[in-house]
Amino acid sequence: MKIVVIGGTGLIGSKLIRRFTAHGHEAVAAAPNTGVNTLTGEGLAEVLVGADVVVDVSNSPSFEPAAVMEFFTTSTGNVLAAEAEAGVGHHVALSIVGTERLPDNGYFAAKIAQEQLIEKSGVPYSLVHATQFFEFAIGIADAATTGRQVRIAPVKFQPMAGDDVADAVAKVAVGTPLNGRLEIAGPEQYRMDEFIREALALHNDPREVLVDEHATYFGSELLDGSLVPEGDAQLGHIRYTDWAKGDQHR
Numbered sequence: 325m326k327i328v329v330i331g332g333t334g335l336i337g338s339k340l341i342r343r344f345t346a347h348g349h350e351a352v353a354a355a356p357n358t359g360v361n362t363l364t365g366e367g368l369a370e371v372l373v374g375a376d377v378v379v380d381v382s383n384s385p386s387f388e389p390a391a392v393m394e395f396f397t398t399s400t401g402n403v404l405a406a407e408a409e410a411g412v413g414h415h416v417a418l419s420i421v422g423t424e425r426l427p428d429n430g431y432f433a434a435k436i437a438q439e440q441l442i443e444k445s446g447v448p449y450s451l452v453h454a455t456q457f458f459e460f461a462i463g464i465a466d467a468a469t470t471g472r473q474v475r476i477a478p479v480k481f482q483p484m485a486g487d488d489v490a491d492a493v494a495k496v497a498v499g500t501p502l503n504g505r506l507e508i509a510g511p512e513q514y515r516m517d518e519f520i521r522e523a524l525a526l527h528n529d530p531r532e533v534l535v536d537e538h539a540t541y542f543g544s545e546l547l548d549g550s551l552v553p554e555g556d557a558q559l560g561h562i563r564y565t566d567w568a569k570g571d572q573h574r
Contacts, residue, residue: 326350327497328375330403331382333357335459336418339490340379340497349498355382362399365406372410378403379416379497387542389430396438404445415449416497417442418489421507422551423453429544448501452493455509455551456483458567461523465531467542474524475536476517477545480552483519484510485567488560507557512564516551519564526568 327344331337332353344351352371354360360367362382372378380403384395400417407415419435426432442449456464461483465474492508514522521533538545 325376325498326352326374327377327379328352328354328371330354330360330362330378330380330399334381334383335457335486336381336490336493337379339486340381340494343490343494344497347498362402363395365402368402368406369409372406372412375407375410375412377414377416377497378407378412379418379493381418381493384431384434387431389433392431393434393437396434397441400438400441404441404447407447408445413448414497414501415442415445415447416493417449417451418493419451419453419505421453421455421509421553421557422549425547425550426541426544429542431542432544448503450496450499450502451505452489452496453505453507453553454484454489454492455553456481457489458483458485458510458562458564461520461564462527462529464541465520465524465529465533468520468539469531472531474520474531474533475539476520476533477537477539477541478535479516479546479548479550480513481516481519482509482513482552483564484508484560485562485564488562492558492560507553507555509553509557509559510564511559511561513552516546523564523568526565 329337333355341351384392423432423435517535
């Protein structure tokens with residue numbers, strides 16, 4: 325089948341392209357650097373000719389609330405309209421576990437708006453809600469750093485490897501549309517401050533992690549279950565300590 329990956333040159337997108345190609349599918353990376361701009365619509369109609377599935381793993385270049393909302397609503401609207409015109413039979417979007425529990429977070433609010441557009445579009449769809457990626461652990465610490473101290477809330481945290489994310493999304497993409505969501509998470513649950521402390525230690529980063537119940541996560545205070553699945557979730561198999569030792573390069 326022909327599978328178009330929106331954001332196909334990024335972290336997860338490039339992994340998906342490799343997986344689809346290895347299984348004999350025609351996988352096409354759609355991104356500004358391949359001539360497809362979902363914000364303007366440039367190249368969309370052309371790339372979707374003959375497409376069976378569209379997988380959207382694109383991300384906003386800005387996390388400023390208004391900009392991220394504009395990106396996800398405009399981009400998704402353009403993609404869905406082009407899919408309807410092309411007769412695409414399955415739209416798959418990667419989202420985040422807990423979006424509805426942090427509606428005051430600008431990024432999460434934009435993902436909620438994106439999902440609502442997909443649900444109302446009439447195009448058969450699947451939503452894959454993932455927990456945070458191992459690849460972003462240091463970035464999370466950076467966002468919470470003042471001087472040499474990292475303030476992290478002591479809440480549940482169940483991050484996963486990008487490879488596990490890609491495996492789950494790829495499996496959903498070649499299956500029957502869920503017309504609903506699948507939640508995926510890492511194989512181990514931590515306390516967030518303990519995980520960030522371990523991640524920094526494995527990277528030989530000397531910053532001190534402090535427990536702060538009011539520490540914000542990209543602007544939002546967290547409850548204990550804000551970032552982890554509420555019920556059953558499909559778990560990945562790559563553990564963080566193995567990933568950090570080099571499995572991320574395989």
